[in-house]
Amino acid sequence: MWTEQDNKLCQSFEFADFRAAFLFMTQVAEIAEAMNHHPWWSNVYNEVMIKLSTHDAGDVVTEKDRQLAAAIDLLLENRPEA
Template identity: 65%
Template sequence: MRDHVSSVWKEIDNRLYQKFKFTDFSTAFAFMTQVALLAEAQQHHPLWKNVYNEVEIWLSTHDAGNKVTQKDRQLAESIDQIFLR
């Protein structure tokens, strides 16, 4: 079960950042699996970290000099949609 989004995506150091919190590790990992499949389909892979029930994601576009682009914003929106299901 999803717990909540701790905040909206923030732009920090030329990256979009978001922290997602879940009720347990299994749910967090299932979320990461869905995001991984989405990212692979879009050929746009996040930097992320998982510790128990929390997943942190950073997005930037490497081809654009590691800056935030529309591609990142679109992926962030898609990730939010997965989270809210």
């Protein structure tokens, strides 16, 4: 579930292994590039942390962030179970 912390939408994701986490990041990268809205993220082994805010709006949460978060949620809903 996305939470708003320090003017950012934040969520952590856990996957079966590094490969699954990296595949997720690759898929999110494609979505983010198409939206021209790029996340801050980190990855350690099977965990991915994403933080969304809009730099052009003063690093606060905007509708662009909510749309990207929704697209990420949809990606996860539609992925086949490992």
